[in-house]
Amino acid sequence: MREYLENVRAKAPLVHNITNYVTVNDVANILLACGGSPIMSDEAEDVEDITSVCGGLNLNIGTLHKSSIEGMLRAGRKANELGHPVLLDPVGAGASSFRTGTALLLMRELKLTAIRGNMSEIRALALGIGNTKGVDADKADAVTEENLDAAVSFVKRFAEQTGSVIAVTGAIDLVSDGKRCWVIRNGRTEMERVTGTGCQLSGMMTAYLTANPDHHAEAAAAAVCAMGLAGETGWSRMQEGDGNATYRNRIIDAVYNMTGDMLEKGADYEVR
Amino acid sequence: MREYLENVRAKAPLVHNITNYVTVNDVANILLACGGSPIMSDEAEDVEDITSVCGGLNLNIGTLHKSSIEGMLRAGRKANELGHPVLLDPVGAGASSFRTGTALLLMRELKLTAIRGNMSEIRALALGIGNTKGVDADKADAVTEENLDAAVSFVKRFAEQTGSVIAVTGAIDLVSDGKRCWVIRNGRTEMERVTGTGCQLSGMMTAYLTANPDHHAEAAAAAVCAMGLAGETGWSRMQEGDGNATYRNRIIDAVYNMTGDMLEKGADYEVR
Amino acid sequence: MREYLENVRAKAPLVHNITNYVTVNDVANILLACGGSPIMSDEAEDVEDITSVCGGLNLNIGTLHKSSIEGMLRAGRKANELGHPVLLDPVGAGASSFRTGTALLLMRELKLTAIRGNMSEIRALALGIGNTKGVDADKADAVTEENLDAAVSFVKRFAEQTGSVIAVTGAIDLVSDGKRCWVIRNGRTEMERVTGTGCQLSGMMTAYLTANPDHHAEAAAAAVCAMGLAGETGWSRMQEGDGNATYRNRIIDAVYNMTGDMLEKGADYEVR
Numbered sequence: 001m002r003e004y005l006e007n008v009r010a011k012a013p014l015v016h017n018i019t020n021y022v023t024v025n026d027v028a029n030i031l032l033a034c035g036g037s038p039i040m041s042d043e044a045e046d047v048e049d050i051t052s053v054c055g056g057l058n059l060n061i062g063t064l065h066k067s068s069i070e071g072m073l074r075a076g077r078k079a080n081e082l083g084h085p086v087l088l089d090p091v092g093a094g095a096s097s098f099r100t101g102t103a104l105l106l107m108r109e110l111k112l113t114a115i116r117g118n119m120s121e122i123r124a125l126a127l128g129i130g131n132t133k134g135v136d137a138d139k140a141d142a143v144t145e146e147n148l149d150a151a152v153s154f155v156k157r158f159a160e161q162t163g164s165v166i167a168v169t170g171a172i173d174l175v176s177d178g179k180r181c182w183v184i185r186n187g188r189t190e191m192e193r194v195t196g197t198g199c200q201l202s203g204m205m206t207a208y209l210t211a212n213p214d215h216h217a218e219a220a221a222a223a224v225c226a227m228g229l230a231g232e233t234g235w236s237r238m239q240e241g242d243g244n245a246t247y248r249n250r251i252i253d254a255v256y257n258m259t260g261d262m263l264e265k266g267a268d269y270e271v272r
Numbered sequence: 273m274r275e276y277l278e279n280v281r282a283k284a285p286l287v288h289n290i291t292n293y294v295t296v297n298d299v300a301n302i303l304l305a306c307g308g309s310p311i312m313s314d315e316a317e318d319v320e321d322i323t324s325v326c327g328g329l330n331l332n333i334g335t336l337h338k339s340s341i342e343g344m345l346r347a348g349r350k351a352n353e354l355g356h357p358v359l360l361d362p363v364g365a366g367a368s369s370f371r372t373g374t375a376l377l378l379m380r381e382l383k384l385t386a387i388r389g390n391m392s393e394i395r396a397l398a399l400g401i402g403n404t405k406g407v408d409a410d411k412a413d414a415v416t417e418e419n420l421d422a423a424v425s426f427v428k429r430f431a432e433q434t435g436s437v438i439a440v441t442g443a444i445d446l447v448s449d450g451k452r453c454w455v456i457r458n459g460r461t462e463m464e465r466v467t468g469t470g471c472q473l474s475g476m477m478t479a480y481l482t483a484n485p486d487h488h489a490e491a492a493a494a495a496v497c498a499m500g501l502a503g504e505t506g507w508s509r510m511q512e513g514d515g516n517a518t519y520r521n522r523i524i525d526a527v528y529n530m531t532g533d534m535l536e537k538g539a540d541y542e543v544r
Numbered sequence: 545m546r547e548y549l550e551n552v553r554a555k556a557p558l559v560h561n562i563t564n565y566v567t568v569n570d571v572a573n574i575l576l577a578c579g580g581s582p583i584m585s586d587e588a589e590d591v592e593d594i595t596s597v598c599g600g601l602n603l604n605i606g607t608l609h610k611s612s613i614e615g616m617l618r619a620g621r622k623a624n625e626l627g628h629p630v631l632l633d634p635v636g637a638g639a640s641s642f643r644t645g646t647a648l649l650l651m652r653e654l655k656l657t658a659i660r661g662n663m664s665e666i667r668a669l670a671l672g673i674g675n676t677k678g679v680d681a682d683k684a685d686a687v688t689e690e691n692l693d694a695a696v697s698f699v700k701r702f703a704e705q706t707g708s709v710i711a712v713t714g715a716i717d718l719v720s721d722g723k724r725c726w727v728i729r730n731g732r733t734e735m736e737r738v739t740g741t742g743c744q745l746s747g748m749m750t751a752y753l754t755a756n757p758d759h760h761a762e763a764a765a766a767a768v769c770a771m772g773l774a775g776e777t778g779w780s781r782m783q784e785g786d787g788n789a790t791y792r793n794r795i796i797d798a799v800y801n802m803t804g805d806m807l808e809k810g811a812d813y814e815v816r
Contacts, residue, residue, distance in 0.1 A: 021565040024565060024566050025566055025567060025569060025570070025739065025740070028566055028567075028739035028740070029738065029739050029788055029789055029792065032736075032737045032738070032739055032788055033737070033787055033788050033789070038566075038739065039636065039639070040564070040565075040566050040606070040607050041607060041608075041636070041640070042607065042609075043607075043608060043609050043610060043642065045610060045642045046608065046640050046642040046643065049639065049640030049641060049642065050636070050639060050640050053639055067609075233785075237785050248789070249789035249790050249792075249793065250785075250789075250790075251789075252787060252788065252789035253785060253786055253787030253788070253789050253790050254785075254787070255787070256737070256787025256788050256789070257785060257787050
């Protein structure tokens with residue numbers, strides 16, 4: 001995993017984000033923490049120029065407006081044309097027909113390098129049906145040791161069908177390119193009490209994809225390990241009286257201080 | 273007060289927020305801190321689906337766009353239909369005719385469970401005139417020991433007229449359902465130097481209303497006490513060199529760590 | 545420098561911000577930290593009322609929407625009419641024709657008291673050409689000891705041409721009113737790893753301009769020194785394991801705790 005992180009630090013990829021206004025500041029700061037740089041722009045007239053000076057594109061539908069769909073399409077097409085990686089974070093897919101429909105539209109119209117979501121969002125995309133309870137992972141849809149085999153098969157199949165790297169994050173994280181599936185056990189459940197850890201991961205993952213053009217699946221898995229490890233490191237620095245606001249900062253701080261060696265040693269995964 | 277907090281922790285209410293882009297991240301994190309979950313969506317096409325999977329609705333006009341008024345109305349009507357509590361935070365009412373007019377429109381069109389603002393905002397709604405100096409409480413409009421009797425009468429009367437629980441927050445906080453008025457003395461003046469403590473309280477109050485359907489006034493008062501107590505606890509953890517950015521985190525952290533017992537002991541109020 | 549800070553604390557200027565949704569919360573908190581108060585509003589129908597109750601206007605095109613240009617123009621014209629200082633932060637000028645064009649439009653249509661950006665943004669405005677790499681300063685465009693004389697001349701000339709105070713921030717900061725140029729060496733390079741330190745400075749600078757109506761250039765220079773000094777003070781409080789998220793808080797905290805004496809002693813500048 002070491003080299004994927006180190007490539008981000010060395011190449012300092014500039015990432016164009018069209019993302020929600022809830023967690024956007026944390027996305028910007030985690031991109032800076034991991035060694036990348038963020039630009040945000042969602043206005044249709046602006047996005048082609050902006051994505052052209054960037055190396056990767058992160059699309060997130062967390063507070064989707066009708067007016068920004070055109071921006072997502074234009075930015076995505078330009079990024080595709082330029083060979084930039086494009087990531088989709090289908091926040092809330094399954095919870096509304098507008099979000100599910102828009103995510104499916106983006107999947108049809110764009111070549112997506114990766115899709116990252118929780119199990120219910122990914123399932124909504126895969127099945128065209130949804131059972132999402134908000135933006136945080138629905139407990140009933142969590143990947144557990146009990147349903148792990150079935151979940152691995154599902155994620156591999158969906159990755160194969162779409163041609164995208166699929167990353168399903170939760171208590172156990174799965175990353176697949178259709179052939180291999182990384183089963184990742186980094187992270188802490190308390191991360192769910194911090195808004196936007198998923199959005200942050202999507203931003204950071206786009207930097208990893210951009211800096212590792214020949215190893216998208218490995219880079220996506222490395223980003224997932226790095227986020228989970230940051231959750232562990234950040235938690236170890238919590239003091240009495242600290243809560244989720246401080247934890248938010250400690251996670252980003254841990255990404256800022258993470259080296260390739262630390263990721264190599266701390267990454268807890270197997271490949272199936 | 274204990275049970276109102278504990279019901280939030282037990283029921284983990286999902287709250288739909290249509291709120292401003294300034295303080296939205298803190299609103300999301302305080303909802304997670306208190307035991308609820310946030311979803312944000314303001315697009316008119318999206319809001320009915322989203323509010324349907326939630327338990328309560330928080331409307332905040334802090335950076336109001338014309339385009340989101342339709343979203344507020346559709347979400348509000350759907351929430352009314354489903355019997356979900358709806359809270360209005362009329363940020364800046366009295367400071368512009370657009371805001372005052374929109375707040376009054378929402379009051380006419382929707383059944384509002386609660387309205388929470390500072391005295392000048394509430395007065396602007398009550399009287400159709402305004403003297404608001406920005407989003408922070410106008411000192412001249414503050415509730416003090418000197419004008420407390422008049423303020424209590426005013427708030428009771430406005431609650432009776434509207435049928436909504438009215439919460440006026442400032443140095444002294446007042447919460448009334450038209451019959452009773454909670455006079456609450458928790459909190460610290462330094463909270464005014466953190467942006468969005470009012471917005472955060474509105475988000476948390478919506479979770480309290482949702483988790484306590486038979487005791488809306490009590491739940492609103494409990495949320496006000498919890499926010500003020502968090503301000504006190506957070507301040508007690510401040511160290512030399514800390515300022516309003518750290519205080520912001522400590523307040524949310526204090527909500528995260530607050531138990532029913534702590535609220536019961538720390539709540540400082542009388543009912544008039 | 546002492547008096548310019550003290551005037552902000554004494555007058556508590558209310559600043560109207562039309563700014564991006566990425567860093568807006570930090571802009572609000574730094575305005576509160578320095579002694580001012582923030583209001584955010586970008587809806588065209590709302591901005592004239594809002595700016596009328598404020599003392600200054602901060603325009604930032606960081607996540608510019610077509611729909612908010614009208615709001616910027618209406619707010620700016622009203623602020624001009626009322627004699628309020630107006631600041632432009634041309635985020636990303638040079639990186640897209642939409643941003644460059646809008647910044648130039650605002651320069652034509654409004655009387656701007658000050659323009660604050662990094663060298664590539666300012667150069668894009670000055671020359672009508674751009675080489676901006678995102679929102680963070682392009683290293684190739686940085687002001688260094690080697691190119692300082694040329695940079696000072698360029699900034700003076702641009703200030704003279706525009707009639708605005710020009711503030712170019714980076715490793716070395718320059719502030720000029722066309723006649724004098726403050727060369728400021730406060731700050732730390734690590735501030736670049738925190739998103740929005742430039743936006744925050746623009747917000748704070750607008751408060752300084754508002755509170756010091758007869759000394760705009762001096763006030764702008766004082767704001768730049770204060771931001772850089774806060775970066776130094778904040779860094780001195782960093783502990784092992786802290787990163788850019790914690791640094792963000794420490795910078796704002798340092799602004800909160802800064803006195804006129806501290807600024808007077810800590811400001812590191814010469815006037816050319």
